[in-house]
Amino acid sequence: MQQAYDYTVIYVSDPDGGFVAEIPVLGIATQGETMEETRRMAQDAIRGYIESLEKAGETVPTEHRGEAPRVITESVHVGK
Numbered sequence: 001m002q003q004a005y006d007y008t009v010i011y012v013s014d015p016d017g018g019f020v021a022e023i024p025v026l027g028i029a030t031q032g033e034t035m036e037e038t039r040r041m042a043q044d045a046i047r048g049y050i051e052s053l054e055k056a057g058e059t060v061p062t063e064h065r066g067e068a069p070r071v072i073t074e075s076v077h078v079g080k
Contacts, residue, residue, distance in 0.1 A: 005060065019032055
């Protein structure tokens, strides 16, 4: 990898157990049993994807920090 990159990673708990990590700007996702494992898997997935793009001579997508949308999540209980 020729330079450092920063990406937003969205972590979601999986109802069947574990966690899913999505990296929207790259269009990739990965999963792990624990949050720690999922973070490592996300880093490995990002690194591998960037290396494959660089090897192919393709442009590596970057995020525009000032333009990134904010995401607000909350749990809502409806019913009895």
